[in-house]
Amino acid sequence: MNSEDIKSLDAENVMQTYARFDAVIDHGNGATLYSPEGKEYIDFTSGIGVNSVGYGNKGLADAVYAQTMRLQHISNLYYSEPYVRLAKELSGRTGLKNVFFSNSGAEANEGMIKLARKYSFDKYGRGRSTIVSLEQSFHGRTITTLAATGQDAFHNYFFPFTEGFRHVPANDVKALEALLDTFASAAVSDGSSAFKPVLPMNGVCAVVIEVIQGEGGVLPLDPGYVKDLADLCAGRDILLLVDEVQTGAGRTGALFAYQQYGITPDVISFAKGIAGGLPLGGFISGEKCSAVLTAGTHASTFGGNPVAAAAALEVLRQLDDDALAGVIMKGEYIKDKIQGWNSPAIGDIRGKGLMVGIPLLSVDHKEAAKACVANGLLILTAGDDALRMLPPLTISYEEIDKGLAILKATLGELL
Numbered sequence: 042m043n044s045e046d047i048k049s050l051d052a053e054n055v056m057q058t059y060a061r062f063d064a065v066i067d068h069g070n071g072a073t074l075y076s077p078e079g080k081e082y083i084d085f086t087s088g089i090g091v092n093s094v095g096y097g098n099k100g101l102a103d104a105v106y107a108q109t110m111r112l113q114h115i116s117n118l119y120y121s122e123p124y125v126r127l128a129k130e131l132s133g134r135t136g137l138k139n140v141f142f143s144n145s146g147a148e149a150n151e152g153m154i155k156l157a158r159k160y161s162f163d164k165y166g167r168g169r170s171t172i173v174s175l176e177q178s179f180h181g182r183t184i185t186t187l188a189a190t191g192q193d194a195f196h197n198y199f200f201p202f203t204e205g206f207r208h209v210p211a212n213d214v215k216a217l218e219a220l221l222d223t224f225a226s227a228a229v230s231d232g233s234s235a236f237k238p239v240l241p242m243n244g245v246c247a248v249v250i251e252v253i254q255g256e257g258g259v260l261p262l263d264p265g266y267v268k269d270l271a272d273l274c275a276g277r278d279i280l281l282l283v284d285e286v287q288t289g290a291g292r293t294g295a296l297f298a299y300q301q302y303g304i305t306p307d308v309i310s311f312a313k314g315i316a317g318g319l320p321l322g323g324f325i326s327g328e329k330c331s332a333v334l335t336a337g338t339h340a341s342t343f344g345g346n347p348v349a350a351a352a353a354l355e356v357l358r359q360l361d362d363d364a365l366a367g368v369i370m371k372g373e374y375i376k377d378k379i380q381g382w383n384s385p386a387i388g389d390i391r392g393k394g395l396m397v398g399i400p401l402l403s404v405d406h407k408e409a410a411k412a413c414v415a416n417g418l419l420i421l422t423a424g425d426d427a428l429r430m431l432p433p434l435t436i437s438y439e440e441i442d443k444g445l446a447i448l449k450a451t452l453g454e455l456l
């Protein structure tokens with residue numbers, strides 16, 4: 042099918058929930074993509090942080106093929122090797138303890154929220170189930186993860202949202218402390234599991250953060266704030282949940298970004314890049330919460346699917362220390378190059394590793410992204426003003442140079 046046929050079938054048969062760019066992608070190699078007609082695009086998006094090891098990756102393809110021929114799915118009623126090997130690898134490389142596998146980021150966060158509420162319920166009873174998240178955060182598109190998302194633009198149409206979420210400004214530990222104090226004084230905690238009406242001011246059981254807010258604008262949290270927040274939570278037995286859906290799987294130059302902040306979360310969630318393009322998500326808890334979710338309390342038909350798990354094992358094999366160091370170096374190279382342009386269109390570059398936010402000062406970020414696509418560069422937007430780069434972690438320096446040249450020329454055209 043050619044590009045026009047594909048676009049008209051989409052218009053006729055697909056719910057129009059996506060404001061798609063005017064590009065049809067057929068195949069790729071490395072970090073370069075091609076339309077059905079052979080138009081070339083440099084990919085600074087990796088499918089929104091998913092194709093961590095690029096396109097046409099032979100190791101990934103071989104792992105997927107071999108596992109598909111062996112066993113493509115078996116329910117979680119039975120044991121199988123790929124998911125246990127993957128869980129061991131994730132525990133080993135995080136120092137956390139037990140893993141639950143799901144399919145997507147929102148589903149991972151839903152499970153993490155369930156775990157936090159059950160931890161608190163088991164220990165303190167009802168009345169301590171509020172989850173605090175940060176303004177400008179993004180945690181997913183289900184009704185519950187929308188409630189967790191700290192952006193008013195997402196709190197529309199789908200009422201009623203799940204109760205028990207509050208948002209505080211990022212980088213303001215006093216604001217969090219004040220909220221916790223108000224809630225603590227109103228909470229009821231008698232250890233009883235009998236039904237009681239939920240109080241309007243319900244005690245807090247967990248705080249969820251992204252250490253770099255991706256969708257919100259590639260906004261890194263201050264390291265000092267993250268440490269203070271972690272201490273505050275630990276002191277009150279409030280779980281610290283880190284949403285690593287976008288920052289994880291090597292994106293920032295560590296396997297998970299929290300590892301660059303000197304904290305140990307109680308639970309982290311992951312998805313996107315972990316299986317290099319196959320749907321896999323999940324969450325990993327530390328020792329304290331490892332036995333909270335017991336048989337029958339949580340499940341997912343596809344969770345820990347053998348093919349997705351085999352893909353993730355191969356991604357993790359490729360994301361060794363050298364590859365992660367390469368992510369940091371490429372990120373620095375990109376920042377230095379862009380800063381070297383001294384462009385009046387660009388503010389201070391944000392982010393870590395290959396999660397790069399480029400705030401635009403005098404050019405509309407959405408118009409800029411569209412113009413880049415027309416010129417052969419796929420690039421994302423984030424927040425109110427930024428272009429966002431999440432290229433495959435395996436992108437070559439040659440591809441980076443090509444993509445940056447298109448970006449520079451495009452911004453020049455728009456100025």
Ligand code: PLP
Pocket residue numbers: 145146147148150179180181182251255256284285286287288312313
């Ligand atoms: N959490 C974060 C930090 C994300 O960036 C995203 C997606 O962009 C999600 C959760 C939701 O992930 P998914 O789209 O796989 O449900």
